[in-house]
Amino acid sequence: MVLERRLDYDFNGHQVQVKRRARSARRRAKFQRRVEDNQMCAFDLLATVAGKLFLQEKEHPLTSGDKSSEKIQQGFVKEECRDASEAFKTELSNEDCHRRCEHGFVKDDSKNADKPFKAELYVEGSSDIKCLSNSEVQSENCHFKEHSHPKIDGNSHVASMVANSSCLERLGAERLADGKNHNEVGNLSSKVELGLSSKVELGSSGSPDTIGCNLGGDVTKVKDELHKFAKAPVVTSTEMRCLDDPVGERSPVQLSSGGNAKLSGCVDNMPYSTLSEGYDNVPVVSRDDDENFSGCDNPSLETKSFRPISHIGDQSIRKTLAAKYCKVAQQSKHDTLSNSVEVVNGNLNETYTSRKNFYKRQRSEMNIPFKKRKIFNCGSFSNSNELVRSGGTYDKKNGASSTSHGTHKDTGMSSLGAHQYSSLGSKDSHVNLRIKSFRVPELFIEIPETATIESLKRSVMEAVTAVLGGGLRVGVILHGKKVRDDSKTLLQAGISHDKQLDALGFTLEPISSQSPTPVCAADSRDVPTVDKPQPLPRYPSSAAIHQRNQSCSDVFPEHRVTSLGNLVESDQDSALSPVNTAVYKRLADSRALVTVPEMGVQALSLLPVPQKSKRPETVQRRIRRPFSVAEVEALVQAVEKLGTGRWRDVKLRAFDNAKHRTYVDLKDKWKTLVHTARISPQQRRGEPVPQELLDRVLTAHAFWSQHQTKQQLNKQHQQQQHQQQPQTCLLLQ
DNA sequence: CTTAGGG
DNA sequence: CCCTAAG
Numbered sequence: 001m002v003l004e005r006r007l008d009y010d011f012n013g014h015q016v017q018v019k020r021r022a023r024s025a026r027r028r029a030k031f032q033r034r035v036e037d038n039q040m041c042a043f044d045l046l047a048t049v050a051g052k053l054f055l056q057e058k059e060h061p062l063t064s065g066d067k068s069s070e071k072i073q074q075g076f077v078k079e080e081c082r083d084a085s086e087a088f089k090t091e092l093s094n095e096d097c098h099r100r101c102e103h104g105f106v107k108d109d110s111k112n113a114d115k116p117f118k119a120e121l122y123v124e125g126s127s128d129i130k131c132l133s134n135s136e137v138q139s140e141n142c143h144f145k146e147h148s149h150p151k152i153d154g155n156s157h158v159a160s161m162v163a164n165s166s167c168l169e170r171l172g173a174e175r176l177a178d179g180k181n182h183n184e185v186g187n188l189s190s191k192v193e194l195g196l197s198s199k200v201e202l203g204s205s206g207s208p209d210t211i212g213c214n215l216g217g218d219v220t221k222v223k224d225e226l227h228k229f230a231k232a233p234v235v236t237s238t239e240m241r242c243l244d245d246p247v248g249e250r251s252p253v254q255l256s257s258g259g260n261a262k263l264s265g266c267v268d269n270m271p272y273s274t275l276s277e278g279y280d281n282v283p284v285v286s287r288d289d290d291e292n293f294s295g296c297d298n299p300s301l302e303t304k305s306f307r308p309i310s311h312i313g314d315q316s317i318r319k320t321l322a323a324k325y326c327k328v329a330q331q332s333k334h335d336t337l338s339n340s341v342e343v344v345n346g347n348l349n350e351t352y353t354s355r356k357n358f359y360k361r362q363r364s365e366m367n368i369p370f371k372k373r374k375i376f377n378c379g380s381f382s383n384s385n386e387l388v389r390s391g392g393t394y395d396k397k398n399g400a401s402s403t404s405h406g407t408h409k410d411t412g413m414s415s416l417g418a419h420q421y422s423s424l425g426s427k428d429s430h431v432n433l434r435i436k437s438f439r440v441p442e443l444f445i446e447i448p449e450t451a452t453i454e455s456l457k458r459s460v461m462e463a464v465t466a467v468l469g470g471g472l473r474v475g476v477i478l479h480g481k482k483v484r485d486d487s488k489t490l491l492q493a494g495i496s497h498d499k500q501l502d503a504l505g506f507t508l509e510p511i512s513s514q515s516p517t518p519v520c521a522a523d524s525r526d527v528p529t530v531d532k533p534q535p536l537p538r539y540p541s542s543a544a545i546h547q548r549n550q551s552c553s554d555v556f557p558e559h560r561v562t563s564l565g566n567l568v569e570s571d572q573d574s575a576l577s578p579v580n581t582a583v584y585k586r587l588a589d590s591r592a593l594v595t596v597p598e599m600g601v602q603a604l605s606l607l608p609v610p611q612k613s614k615r616p617e618t619v620q621r622r623i624r625r626p627f628s629v630a631e632v633e634a635l636v637q638a639v640e641k642l643g644t645g646r647w648r649d650v651k652l653r654a655f656d657n658a659k660h661r662t663y664v665d666l667k668d669k670w671k672t673l674v675h676t677a678r679i680s681p682q683q684r685r686g687e688p689v690p691q692e693l694l695d696r697v698l699t700a701h702a703f704w705s706q707h708q709t710k711q712q713l714n715k716q717h718q719q720q721q722h723q724q725q726p727q728t729c730l731l732l733q
Numbered sequence: 734c735t736t737a738g739g740g
Numbered sequence: 741c742c743c744t745a746a747g
Contacts, residue, residue: 622741648735663735668741671738 429497431490435506444623475507482507625660627669632689635666635673636696643704644670673697 443463447456476483476493480503483493490496495504627635638654647663655661676684677694 624741645736647737664737665741667736667738 431495431497433504439508473509475509477503477505477507479503622660626686629687629689629693631655631658631661632669632673632693635669636693636700639670639704640696640700643707644701645704645708670697670701674701677701 443460445456445459445463447459451459478494485493634654635650638650642649642653644667647667650666651661651663655666673689673694674697676689677697681688681691
C-alpha cells in the first residue's frame with residue numbers, strides 16, 4: 001500500500017538518519033536543529049497540556065495528586081512519543097491489523113526521506129502548531145489531554161494526545177498529512193470527535209493494539225449511552241472506535257501497538273487492576289473537560305466517573321483520537337465481548353470516488369465497507385450496553401448503584417454482572433436472576449460525515465437493536481463452563497435458588513458462531529429464570545432467526561419487537577475470523593469475564609447500515625470474512641455440479657442465504673482455492689482447508705476448464721457453420 | 734447484472 | 741476484497 005510504504009519510509013528514514021549520523025556533518029547539524037526545534041515544540045505542547053490538566057485538576061480535586069503533571073512539565077514526553085511512533089510503525093507494518101491508532105504523523109515530503117518525519121500536533125487552545133519530530137516525541141510518559149482541533153487546512157488534522165501520568169494512557173495524535181498525500185491515513189478531511197472519556201493504554205509488547213473508548217459506563221443504559229455518544233461532537237470524518245471494557249465498566253481507551261511494538265516499561269509496570277479501578281465509571285461522554293456527564297443518574301457514579309478524568313496521575317484522560325484505525329481488541333480471557341461501535345468516516349473526496357460503486361455495493365450486500373485503511377479516523381467508544389433487570393424490569397438505578405457495591409466474585413469468569421436477587425420462594429422455587437449488563441458485540445457503523453447527529457443516533461440505535469434483536473443468542477455459563485444441553489432443567493444444570501450461583505454467567509454470542517462467545521457474565525446467587533440458549537444451526541435460516549429471537553426475548557423482551565432480523569446477515573458461516581482480540585492480560589481487574597471466542601466479533605460486525613443511506617457514505621471496504629470450511633465445502637460442491645463460470649448459479653445454489661457472499665466473492669474464493677490447492681501446505685494461510693477439499697477443487701477445476709475449452713471450441717464451430725450456412729443459403733438463392 | 738481477470 | 745472491462 002502506498003500509504004504504508006510511505007509511512008514506513010518515513011520511519012525508516014528517520015532511523016536511517018540516526019544510523020548514518022556520520023555521513024554528513026551538515027545533515028547532522030540540520031537534524032540537531034530540528035531536534036531542538038522539536039523539543040521546544042514538545043515542551044510547548046506539554047506545557048499547554050499540563051496547563052490544561054492543571055485546570056482539570058482544579059476542577060476535579062478528587063483526582064489531583066499525581067506527579068504526572070510534574071513529569072509532563074519536565075518534558076517526559078519523549079518516551080511516550082517514541083512508543084507511539086513505534087507503535088504506529090508497527091501498526092503500519094501490519095496490514096491486517098486494523099488497530100491503528102494515530103499518533104503523530106508525518107507531514108512528509110517524500111523528498112525528505114532522510115529527515116525525521118515531522119508530526120504536527122495541534123493543541124486546542126493553542127494557535128500554534130507544534131511540531132514534534134519523530135525522534136522527539138518519545139518519552140515514557142506523555143500525558144496529554146485530548147483536544148479537539150479544528151482542522152487547520154484542508155488536510156491537516158488535529159492531533160490530540162493525552163496521556164496520563166500513570167503511563168497508561170496514550171493516545172494518538174492525529175496525523176497530519178500534507179495536501180499531497182491524499183491517501184494517507186492521516187488525511188482526513190475532518191475529524192469526528194466523540195468525546196468519550198476513556199483511558200488509553202498502551203499495550204506492552206506482544207499485545208495487540210487497541211484503542212478503545214469506553215462508553216458508558218456502567219451498565220445500564222445502552223440507549224443512554226448511545227445517545228450520549230451521539231451527542232459527542234462529531235467534527236468530521238474519523239473513525240471512532242470504542243471498546244468495551246472488559247470489565248464492564250468504563251474503561252480506558254486502549255491503544256496497543258502491534259505485537260512488536262516496544263512500549264515503555266511504564267505500561268508493563270502499571271498494574272492494570274489499579275488502573276482499572278481508577279477508571280471505573282469513567283464518564284463516557286464528555287467532549288470536554290467541562291462538560292458533564294449528563295447521562296448519569298447516579299450521583300455517586302457521576303463522581304466516580306470524573307475522578308479518573310480529572311486525575312492527572314492515574315487516571316485517564318479522555319482523549320480524542322482522531323485517528324485512524326483502531327482495532328479493538330480487547331479481550332483477554334476476561335474480556336467480554338466487545339461491543340464497540342465503530343464509526344467510520346472517510347474523506348469523502350478521496351474515498352468516495354464513485355457513487356456508483358457505492359450504490360452497487362449497497363445493493364449487493366449490507367456489508368460494511370471499509371474504506372481501505374486510508375482515510376479514516378476512528379474513534380472508538382465502546383458502549384457497553386448493559387441491561388439491568390431486576391425481576392424482569394429494566395432497572396437503571398440498580399445498575400448504577402450496584403456498581404458501587406458490586407461485589408464481584410470472579411469465578412472463572414468474572415462477573416459482569418448479574419447480581420442475584422432473592423428468590424420469590426414458592427413451591428417451585430424460582431430463580432430470580434439479575435443480569436447486570438450485557439455487552440453488545442462489536443458493531444460497525446458507517447455514516448457520512450455530513451450526516452446529522454440524529455441520523456447517527458438512529459444508525460447506532462438500529463445497529464444495536466438489530467444485534468440485540470436478531471443477531472445474538474444467549475449462552476449460559478456455569479462455573480466457567482458453557483451449558484450446552486438446553487434440555488436440562490435449571491436444577492439439573494445446577495442452577496437453583498438455594499445455591500450460590502456465583503458462577504452463572506450469560507453470554508451474548510453471534511448466532512453464527514459456534515464457539516462460545518461469552519459476552520457477558522452474570523452472577524447471581526439465586527436461580528435464574530432465564531431460559532437457556534439453544535444452539536443454532538450452522539446455517540441460520542428463518543427458523544434460526546426465530547430461535548434467536550426467542551432466546552433473546554427471554555433476556556431482552558424489550559428488544560424483541562425491534563428485532564431486525566433482516567438487517568443481520570445470516571451468516572452461515574460464521575465467521576471465523578480469528579478475532580484480533582488478542583488477549584489482554586493486563587486488563588486484569590476485570591470483573592467482567594469473558595472470553596472471547598474467535599468468531600464472536602466478526603459475526604456481529606454486521607453492519608446494520610441503514611439501507612438507504614441518505615447519503616452515500618464513504619465507500620468503505622467490506623469487512624473481511626474468511627470462508628469457513630463449511631462454506632468451502634459448499635462452494636466446492638456447487639462448482640463440481642455447476643462448473644466454473646456460473647457463479648451466479650453457484651451463489652443461488654449454495655449461498656443463497658449468505659447475503660454477504662456475492663457471486664464475485666465466490667468466484668474469487670474459487671480462484672484462491674485453486675491457488676491454495678496448488679501451493680504447498682506450508683505456504684497456506686488461514687484456516688486450513690482439508691486436503692480432500694482441495695483435491696476436489698483441483699479436480700473440478702481441471703474438469704471444468706477442459707469443459708469450458710471444449711465448449712468454446714464447439715461454439716466456434718457452430719459459429720463457423722452459421723456463417724457458412726447463410727452463405728450457402730445465399731448461394732442457393 | 735454477470736463474468737472474468739488483474740490488482 | 742476491490743475494480744473494471746466486456747458481454
